[in-house]
Structure formats: structure tokens, C-alpha cells
Amino acid sequence: MSSEAIPTLQQSNTPLLPFSDYHTHPQGHRVQRYTQELLQRWADSARRLGLTDIAFTDHDRYHAGVDFGELNRLRERNPDLRIRAGIELDNDPVHSPAGRKWVEKNWDQLDFVLGSVHFLERPDQMFDSVPDGASQFEGRNIDEMYADYFRRLRELIATGLVDSLAHIDLIKIHGHRPTAEIRMFVNETLEFIRARNLTIELSTAGWRKPVNELYPSDSIIELATEKGIPFTTASDAHSHFQLGENFAKLARKMAEMGISQVCIFEKHRRADVPLQL
Ligand SMILES: [Zn+2]
Numbered sequence: 623m624s625s626e627a628i629p630t631l632q633q634s635n636t637p638l639l640p641f642s643d644y645h646t647h648p649q650g651h652r653v654q655r656y657t658q659e660l661l662q663r664w665a666d667s668a669r670r671l672g673l674t675d676i677a678f679t680d681h682d683r684y685h686a687g688v689d690f691g692e693l694n695r696l697r698e699r700n701p702d703l704r705i706r707a708g709i710e711l712d713n714d715p716v717h718s719p720a721g722r723k724w725v726e727k728n729w730d731q732l733d734f735v736l737g738s739v740h741f742l743e744r745p746d747q748m749f750d751s752v753p754d755g756a757s758q759f760e761g762r763n764i765d766e767m768y769a770d771y772f773r774r775l776r777e778l779i780a781t782g783l784v785d786s787l788a789h790i791d792l793i794k795i796h797g798h799r800p801t802a803e804i805r806m807f808v809n810e811t812l813e814f815i816r817a818r819n820l821t822i823e824l825s826t827a828g829w830r831k832p833v834n835e836l837y838p839s840d841s842i843i844e845l846a847t848e849k850g851i852p853f854t855t856a857s858d859a860h861s862h863f864q865l866g867e868n869f870a871k872l873a874r875k876m877a878e879m880g881i882s883q884v885c886i887f888e889k890h891r892r893a894d895v896p897l898q899l
């Protein structure tokens with residue numbers, strides 16, 4: 623028995639940790655103007671976790687807080703990190719028309735735009751509020767809600783203003799499942815994503831929500847992989863303490879699903895990087 627060989631074997635079987643987090647909210651859920659004090663904590667957390675590439679993607683309704691000059695200063699102060707300027711553009715019926723205009727105006731300064739659907743029928747409440755948003759599903763036809771959710775996603779993609787789709791099956795957040803196979807609902811949207819050469823994210827946020835499952839589900843990951851759609855890695859952190867949350871678990875999932883590359887973006891230009899780099 624060669625006992626000394628065992629540790630080496632175990633090491634080689636340890637999945638490689640993702641090196642990038644492309645969904646973060648330094649401002650949390652309010653406008654907080656970007657300052658070095660606000661942002662440096664995120665850079666420090668990234669370094670501590672071994673992340674080398676992070677994107678700030680505050681909600682478009684808080685775009686007033688985004689300051690590209692401060693982001694440049696942060697880059698100068700942290701030359702060992704790649705820090706991307708981003709935004710999460712959603713379908714907020716009240717604020718997002720202004721958000722879209724802001725994205726168009728600042729397109730050349732942005733590296734990365736996430737697209738997401740947080741609103742269904744109610745303009746005053748995101749359906750992914752926990753627990754209140756669950757009431758929007760009560761007594762409703764869940765299949766129709768899924769179809770409607772993915773239709774809204776395609777509307778957002780059609781704006782041409784997004785590089786990647788955030789938490790693509792967010793509609794499952796409270797645990798409601800359609801009666802038919804999820805592929806039936808998501809296929810057309812994935813086709814559209816492929817045709818537009820966009821990406822989708824693997825988001826650990828699903829593991830801290832009532833559904834307790836990665837966004838997206840294994841079936842959607844498989845279908846996206848079949849179509850050749852690439853992935854970013856993301857935590858949807860609303861505090862620097864959440865940055866890279868559950869990335870060891872994500873690494874195991876990626877190994878299981880045969881994903882060995884991660885997308886990064888610079889000025890909307892995508893690069894597919896092997897995990898070992
Ligand atoms: Zn979101």
C-alpha cells in the first residue's frame with residue numbers, strides 16, 4: 623500500500639475554486655455614492671478569498687451612486703485585481719426606463735451588464751422579496767407564471783443592452799415548480815441567448831433562498847451546455863461578507879456538471895478562461 627500517494631490523489635480531486643464573482647451590490651438596497659471607503663472592503667474581501675476578478679453590478683435604480691472615477695481610483699490602488707464596472711439592469715416598470723437610458727449613455731464605460739427580471743404583475747413589489755413576494759404566486763397558474771417570466775426575460779434580452787442573464791430561473795425562488803419539464807419553458811429563451819452570443823450566470827444566491835438550489839437548476843445548466851452557452855460565476859452579494867459565498871460548493875457542482883471555463887468581461891468583450899488559470 624503506498625499511503626504517501628493518497629494525499630496527492632485527494633488534492634488532484636479537489637475542484638478548482640472559481641476566481642471571479644460577477645454579481646455584487648456594493649450599494650446594497652439604497653443609493654450610496656461610490657467611495658474608496660465603500661469599495662475597498664470588497665477588494666479586500668476578494669483578495670482574502672483568492673478572487674482575482676470582480677464586477678460591481680448594483681441595481682440600475684441606484685445608478686446615481688455609481689462613480690466611474692472612483693472605480694478607476696480603486697483599480698489603481700488594487701493593481702493585483704481586475705475590477706469591472708457593471709450594472710444589473712432589470713425590468714422595474716417604474717425605474718428601469720431611466721436605467722436603460724443610463725446604460726446606453728454609459729455603455730462605453732461599462733464592462734458588463736447583467737439582465738434580470740424581478741417584476742411580474744405588481745409594479746410595487748419584486749416577486750423575489752422574501753417572504754412577501756411569495757403571495758404573488760398564491761392561487762395562480764404556476765405554468766403561466768413561468769411562461770410569463772421567461773417572456774419578460776426575452777423582452778429584456780431584445781433591448782440589446784445586456785451581456786449576461788442573472789439568476790435565470792429566479793421564478794423558482796419560493797419553491798413553486800411548473801407541472802411540465804423546465805426545458806419546455808426555458809428552451810426558447812436559451813435559444814435567444816445563444817443567438818445573441820450572451821452568457822448566463824451560476825449564482826450561489828439560490829442556496830440562501832427558500833428554494834435552496836443553485837440558479838440555474840441542473841436541467842437548465844445541461845441544456846445551456848448542450849447549446850454552447852458559457853457561464854459566469856456569481857454570489858449576488860449585498861454585503862462584502864457575502865462575496866464568493868458558497869464558492870467551494872459551486873466548484874463541486876461545476877466539476878460534477880463538467881464546467882471547466884468561466885467567462886470574464888472587459889468593455890463587454892468576453893473571454894472564456896479555464897478555471898486553472
Ligand atoms: Zn437580481
Ligand SMILES: [Zn+2]
Nearest residue numbers: 645647710858
Ligand atoms: Zn443582484
